[in-house]
Amino acid sequence: MSTFEMDDQQVASLAAAICATAEAMGQEMNPGTAAMMAEDLCAYSVPAVKAALKACRFEVKGKLAMADILQRVQAADGRPGKDEAWAIAMTTNDEFETVVLTDEIQVALAAAKPVLDAGDKVGARMAFNSAYERLVGQAREDKKNVNWHVSVGFDANRRTQAITKAVQMQRIPHERGQLYLADLSVAPVTEDGRAVVALLTGDVAQPSPKLREKFAAVKDSMLAMRQASAEEKTELRILAANELADRRALLIQQAEQLEARSAAQ
Template sequence: MLTDAEQDQLVDMLATTAEVMGEKISPNAATYMVLDLLSYPLPTLARALTACRREVKGRLSLAAIMERIDDGHPAPNEAWAVAIRAADEAVTLVWTEQTRDAWTAALPLVEAGDKIAGRAAFLEVYTRLVKEARAAGGCAVYQPSLGHDAGARDAALQQAVNAGRLAHEQVAEHLSLPAATPAFNPLALLAGRVEASPEANERTRERLAEIAELFRSDQGAAA
């Protein structure tokens, strides 16, 4: 949902785009357009307006803008290619709500061994759900479906974060933590020396050097 400040920005963007396309847009018309567009992120709308300026011949219209909004919903066959992977419970997926729900409808047919009927059911339900989502406005919402393979899970979730489909906060608890490494060299410690490990940061190295100096002083005093 656009903030008040972003709505003001969008009004200016609409007016400027209309002017570049050789016309003027009234404040009332711009306001009604904003009301129909305010569920989309401003950067998404900015890209759609850029496409209008480059592609549309004639006046700026709400329909032209809507046609050029990339709302994040995969094409039906693309969504099916993602969903069918859910048949393997080891696989981690990142999919939209509509893909998930269409897969739920198709799953009984797939489990019965009829993937052709399952795909047809999926495409029918998915197309309907996406149409409803687009009528309501807003961009696709992605969510993870976690599989049993922890290594592949990390890769899938990190890829989704890098692509902007998931926020790191959404998946941080599901990502494996790197193996802990000691700040000191344990073998050197057994030999009576305090040495920093290669992975230790500068602050830790300084602190270990202080400890090593104290250790040497104690040995000297004992001698």
Template structure:
């Protein structure tokens, strides 16, 4: 939720964006739009407005901004949501989706196993769009959901990849991997999940028909990994995790600075070479003219 001074910033940013797109809006209109967008964070709004200016034609609308915010907050379009939801037909598979896709999928559950897949797809898209519109009207953000399949090896692969990409936080990852993986730290204190050894003599997993898919919901995280670790892990492990994350961020920042410096150096070298080439051409022309 934006603070009062951030809403003032947003009003000015909306007016400026409208002008940059070749139109104009009044401050009253911008204030109404800002109230509709106040549930989002300033960094995400800045990114969304930038993308609107770069990618959208026509007048500035709240919908155009919300469409860009959906991308930032992991709310896919209807077609992408359908493609993701189709994976839920395989009870072996673990998938990372959100509560909105889950709700739309539940609404058309009886159709997806029938022969009319075109009809099921259209019904899902209509249900999903209704869910998204309702969430937008109530300023609710999508919540990450892990649908756990009974294939533990596939679950470990999917969850660890999502965790490494920052799509899910540590708390949700640990819940999803309960019984098949544990958190380890490498020599440089980088956190990662590893598979638990398979115990001998234990009964086999029940069949898919006897073991329903479990649903674990949790917040879409992004930058909340450190807070989750601090809250849920022992203090010494949480501190080690926090320090590892901070070192990773510092390393990334140093790499970015080095890359920028190298780019500047490359531009300087290229500019010098262009000047030398131009000077050589001019000198050659002068000699030819004198001859």
């Protein structure tokens, strides 16, 4: 549940801000109406509500309504939109990728999995969007804070990159990110870590001799893969598919546990 709770002074100040916003939009509002709206919004943080009022002044045409404020307050809760959520969900298809996702993304992906497994990606996306919007709507109605968690992939370097990015985007706290890295026995980002990121971004960076050796080993491994026989390649693909199936099964199990806990609350 949300931990925000305004005191009486904050509610009164918010009511005054609502009146001022309505006036700035060319509307006269009864102070009692503004006070009632402030009471309804008191479960949210003061900065979030004030930011929503500011957005309303620039974006809303016509009279200020409670729905306009609430829509913008909820959109600032850190939950991604359905398109971004789907892109995050699809990243879990790569068993080497570490993915930082919300409870709603994980449960919605489990709901869409049968359609996705049948090969209907368009239908799977529609099923995912429907489930995701329902779950997000319910979570916002219940005033639940967004919960980001980590689904660990096999590639250690990608773990560092994914967790570091999640911390930078404020999806997980810095302290929690450090704990994840420590629990996974991954050292914090070093010069070599930045060199790995530089390869992806195109920036200039100088890896250490040891890391250059690793890059050379990866290159040799890729060359060996190209030269492998068709039978060896098939075996590698089967192994990767089995590992991916195991990971997706784990994600579904975790999603079912989340849904069961949510239903029990």
